[in-house]
Amino acid sequence: MVDAGLLDAIVQGLITGSIIAGGALGLSLIYNIAEVPNFAHGDMITIGAYLALVFNNPAEIPFLPAFGSAPLPAAAIVGVVLAGALGAAYELTIFRKFRQKDADIITMVIVSLGLALVLRNVVLFLVGSKNIRYESASVSNTNFDFLVTGAGMTVRTTQRQAGDVVTTGLWGYPWWLLAGGLILATAVGYGVFRAYRREEGFDTVYLVPPKILGTAVAIATAIVLGALIQLAPQGTDPIVATRIGLSIKHLTIVGVVLAAMFALNVALKTTKFGRAMRATADNMDLAEVRGVDADRVQLLVWVIASMLAALAGVLTGWFATNLTPNMGFTLLLPIFAAVILGGISSPYGAVAGAMIIGVSMDVSVYLLPSHFATYRIAVAFLILIGVLMIKPEGLWGDV
Amino acid sequence: MAVADFLITLVTFIAIYSLFGIGLNLKFGFTGLIDFGHVAYFMVGAYVTVVLTLPADAATYGGIGGFDLPGLFAALGPLGSLFGWVLGVVGGMVAAALVSLAVGVPTLRLREDYLAITALGIATILNTVVKDEDWLFNGPYGISGIHKPLVDVFPLSLGSFTVNMAVFGLLSVAVFAYVAYWLVNRFREAGRTGRIAMAVSVGLVSLWYFVMPAIDGGTVELTKNVLWLFDPTAGPNGGLDYDRFVLILAVGFLAGGYHWVERTINSPYGRVLRAIREDEDVPQALGKETFQYKMQGLMFGSALAGAAGALWAVNIGFVSPDQFASTITFFAFTAVIIGGTANNKGVILGTTVFWAIRNGTRFIDVPSQYSIQLAAARLILIGAILIVILYYRPQGLLGEQDYDIDLPGSATGGSDDV
Amino acid sequence: MSEDSSVAPSPEETILAVEDLEKHFGGIVALDGVDLSVGSGITGLIGPNGAGKTTFFNCLTGFYTPEVGSITFQGADITGSRPAAVAKSGMVRTFQIPRELSEMTVLENLLLAPPDQSGERLSGAWLRGDAFVDDELSVRERALEMAEFFELDHLLDEPAGNLSGGQRKLLELARALLTDPEMVLLDEPLAGVNPTLEEKILDRIHDLEAQGYSFLFVEHDIEMIMNHCDRVIVLHRGEVLTTGTPEEVQTDDRVIEAYLGEVDV
Structure with a gap:
């Protein structure tokens, strides 16, 4: 029996971080471009989760006939699209009007607070406060045991099937392969970094910053190598051993959020609307002078941000295996922490901030006595306050 | 009750x-x-x-x-x-x-x-x-x-039932008299909309407080409401x-x-x-x-x-x-903004409006299985009021208060002495 | 009006001395080792756009902290002091765009300024002893005098937000003077002001100079600087290009190249 260790806490933290990142992507758009520190964002997440529930598990909603159940991915897509329409409604009926009155940031904060109160209680009104689950296939965890032995590393995968722990895989990597693989992965990553990097200039805009691309390629190479080349076990008598628990669900969540981040980044940097959005973020008045239709940009911001929030809601509901009217609001603080930490102006920053918050939450829970487990969110917050004390404008400022 | x-x-x-x-x-x-x-x-x-x-x-x-x-x-x-x-x-x-x-x-x-x-x-x-x-x-x-x-x-008793009823009853009536006096003064100062709002709300409240009980429960209810400081059931001789x-x-x-x-x-x-x-x-x-x-x-x-x-x-x-959730802060913000930010009288007015909506609706008869819905509906209403007030009347019902530094030495004091 | 024609003020009349001041924003160098000293009277600070004038003001008054260098005001080192501490030490500033407190009345804007009011402390406001009343009465008297001096006395009960642009400039100056300063830093006090008012403001400044106040002011209008300043400092690309009397500066080739050349004098 191998215990879960620091590595597992970090992996769990990355998953928690992905959930937070889903919300942080949308919030950073609203915060940065619409200039609304949106306290309703948590409740927009809740709304998204429940919109998907309508199609996935309508029997749980009192006033709805049980008209059957769509698979979660399909329900999620419909829910996200509907949430986008709601986002348009928030902008058109509320925030546009306040913007036209030149409302200051304090007013915007309180308006969003009012919206938050309305949204949360609409859910409560329609669905009630009971815990509800999505209708989805149950996913079992696979435990990856990493055993470091004198000869190299052995990997053993186990799964719980019908109550029994079953070993589903056993393989290994000798030292030379580990070293070689790491060197190869690093080399590939560095090569991509060098090939991709261009002359630094004011107008250099990378779709993906070379450092991030290089690192991502290196990690991907290592994982692909590890998956493809599985040699014989290198013994099962470990010097050091650690366990990571993973499931398809976790990988899906991380994958979906990273894909959303990448798509948002591409949209911001390559499309006409994306450029208009970035110009508006820099300076709303200047962008208008240059012919950007600010109202359309803001409308799009709210639509996209609401869709991202809904996506985060579905992932949260799926991950936590239950939905409550408060689910989004409890996420609000870590999401704000991630957005401020990451600098409120780039998708990468938001995701990086979310990962820092997520990892520090789960690692601290692992490191501290079990009694402190309820302080996960407090940890996120202490990090934020610590960073703000040193750099009041956020970790990376407005990059 | x-x-x-x-x-x-x-x-x-x-x-x-x-x-x-x-x-x-x-x-x-x-x-x-x-x-x-x-x-x-x-x-x-x-x-x-x-x-x-x-x-x-x-x-x-x-x-x-x-x-x-x-x-x-x-x-x-x-x-x-x-x-x-x-x-x-x-x-x-x-x-x-x-x-x-x-x-x-x-x-x-x-x-x-x-x-x-x-x-x-x-x-x-x-x-x-x-x-x-x-x-x-x-x-x-x-x-x-x-x-x-x-x-x-x-319960505080000052003597016999009659004495208690007389003393606390008189005090109760005195409070009503003071409130009435205060209301009349405010009414004089108020503009047209203010007067209408005051007349309607005072009228409704008195109807509800004095007239309805008299019709429903007869003179006992009415007496209880008028002599509100006096509780006849508290202690042997009644009292406070x-x-x-x-x-x-x-x-x-x-x-x-x-x-x-x-x-x-x-x-x-x-x-x-x-x-x-x-x-x-x-x-x-x-x-x-x-x-x-x-x-x-x-x-x-x-x-x-x-x-x-x-x-x-x-x-x-x-x-x-659990009594100290963040919603309490948001309720207070709502109350302050409804009544008038930077106006202490406005805070009291806003808090009154807020809690009248929040708790006053308990008289609406709904089956108990819908109590969550009723509570949620109140908060939806409050959130909507917050947004509407911020849009149409960002200064709140009363607006920012006036400031006046009371100086014994100066003729009138305040900023209008020039 | 400029009897003082020495190039550098002698040590005893130096009020403000700045040594080797540096300020960066990210990779951009805003101030690159500014060395200067300012004496009594009216000193003009000129320089092309982006020369670092406003950054320099912000460093002097504690709104920015310089990375390198020192600022000495009346013999005391005020480098890195908080804005309030700088103001209390006798150096007060105005803002380039007037920052009247628009929801407060003109009188309240003025009453805010005088230092060490007993009622400004929590204890004073609560206890309201004799000092509270005396201070408030005397502060009011001074505010009224100042309002008269700047011809704002008919506007005392107006919210400051209702003032015209020129009146805001006057209010800003009046407010600064009520803090009992030794030196007033004026950030473009005449920008956007009509000629009549400009004349009025300049008259006031000369009156106040005669009463012993010193001024350091940033201005774009070269003619104005030449006509009204005792000494001129030229800032260019974050460094002091030259200092001297208006005449000396006017004929300096480097100045003409850097600045005057761009402008039709």
Whole structure:
């Protein structure tokens, strides 16, 4: 029996971080471009989760006939699209009007607070406060045991099937392969970094910053190598051993959020609307002078941000295996922490901030006595306050 | 339950939350600090007062204390233990102010939106600490058996039934007379819309309070409502019961807090606070240490929230961490904004409107399985009102108050002496 | 009006001395080792756009903290002091765009400024002793005098937000003077002001100079600087290009190249 260790806490933290990142992507758009520190964002997440529930598990909603159940991915897509329409409604009926009155940031904060109160209680009104689950296939965890032995590393995968722990895989990597693989992965990553990097200039805009691309390629190479080349076990008598628990669900969540981040980044940097959005973020008045239709940009911001929030809601509901009217609001603080930490102006920053918050939450829970487990969110917050004390404008400022 | 009893409960609530709101108004309305963690000081004030006044051997309590301050002075009679309780309240207020000092040091230098978020976060953390640390204040079990000041004195009876009824009855009528006098004066000052609003609301309330009971329950109900201070069922000869005392206590605290804040605001000190709210760079450039002012404003506002917490504990008789969720802060913001930001009278008006909507709708008959729906509907209404008010009347019902520094030496005082 | 024609003020009349001041924003160097000293009277600070004038003001008054260098005001080191401390030490500033407190009345804007008011402390406001009343009465008297001096006395009860642009400039100056300064830093006090008012402001400044106040002011209008300043400092690309009397500066080739050349004098 191998215990879960620091590595597992970090992996769990990355998953928690992905959930937070889903919300942080949308919030950073609203915060940065619409200039609304949106306290309703948590409740927009809740709304998204429940919109998907309508199609996935309508029997749980009192006033709805049980008209059957769509698979979660399909329900999620419909829910996200509907949430986008709601986002348009928030902008058109509320925030546009306040913007036209030149409302200051304090007013915007309180308006969003009012919206938050309305949204949360609409859910409560329609669905009630009971815990509800999505209708989805149950996913079992696979435990990856990493055993470091004198000869190299052995990997053993186990799964719980019908109550029994079953070993589903056993393989290994000798030292030379580990070293070689790491060197190869690093080399590939560095090569991509060098090939991709261009002359630094004011107008250099990378779709993906070379450092991030290089690192991502290196990690991907290592994982692909590890998956493809599985040699014989290198013994099962470990010097050091650690366990990571993973499931398809976790990988899906991380994958979906990273894909959303990448798509948002591409949209911001390559499309006409994306450029208009970035110009508006820099300076709303200047962008208008240059012919950007600010109202359309803001409308799009709210639509996209609401869709991202809904996506985060579905992932949260799926991950936590239950939905409550408060689910989004409890996420609000870590999401704000991630957005401020990451600098409120780039998708990468938001995701990086979310990962820092997520990892520090789960690692601290692992490191501290079990009694402190309820302080996960407090940890996120202490990090934020610590960073703000040193750099009041956020970790990376407005990059 | 007679309408008077319901109203006594409601007005006690309103007085306590108004005091809480006045503390928030000092921070938000006059100094411009968005403290989304205001409820934390309500909680600190409640808990610290309760623990300072709790008997040392309180059953089912496993936290630190109690310190039984009223017991220390019990030898001096009821007034002695009242003094002990007041000391406890002072302790609660000081504790609230000190906690806000600790919170303010890192957060007051931040941008206003970051301040809002970090304040909310810290309040959430403090609530988690109180909930999870059993050794501190008994954790999630809360504290019951709270010391209630002068509770042994009540019901207060001055003699025979007739004497009680006469004295408390006269006092009740005197209060009505004063309220009527005050309303007439306000009516004279009000504009056309104000007069209509006042006539309609006063008319409806009196219809509900005086006429309806007379039709429904006859003269007994009406008498109860008119002589509201007198409770014929309290004790052998009737008298003033404890709920009514708590009401008087809460209104007294509110009056004290109100005048204290007014005195602070209508002064050169208040001028600096308002300057900070408008543009902090200006008072700084003129040589005012704005950080100190913001800190003092934060601490003073938190101390008032602490006093409100102490009263809350007495009124409810039980404290637990769940009573101090962040929604309480948001309710107070709503009340302040409805009534008029930077207007202390507005805070009281806004709190009244807020709690009248929140609790007054309990007379709507709905089957009990829909109670969640009713509660949710109220909050939807409140959220919508908040947005609508901010759009159509951002200054709130009453708008910002006027300022006047009372100077005995000058002819008229204030800013209109030129 | 400029009797003082020495190039550098002698040590005893130096009020403000700045040594080697540096300020960066990210990779951009805003101030690159500014060395200068300012004496009594009216000193003009000129330089092309982006020369670092406003950054320099912000460093002097504590709104920015310089990375390198020192600022000495009346013999005391005020480098890195907070804005309020700088103002209390006797150096007060105005803002380029007037920052009146628009929701407060003109009188309240003025009453805010005088230092050490008893009622400004929490204890004073609560206890309201004799000092509270005396201070407030005397502060009011001074505010009224100042309002008369700047012809704002008919506007005392107006919210400051209702003032015209020129009146705001006057209010800003009046407010600064009520802090009992030794030296007033004026950031473009004449920008956007009509000629009549400009004349009025300049008259006031000369009156106040005669009363012993010193001024350091940033201005774009070369003619104005040449006609009204005792000494001129030229800032260019974050460094002091030259200092001297208006005549000396006017004929300096480097100045003409850097600045005057761009402008039709």
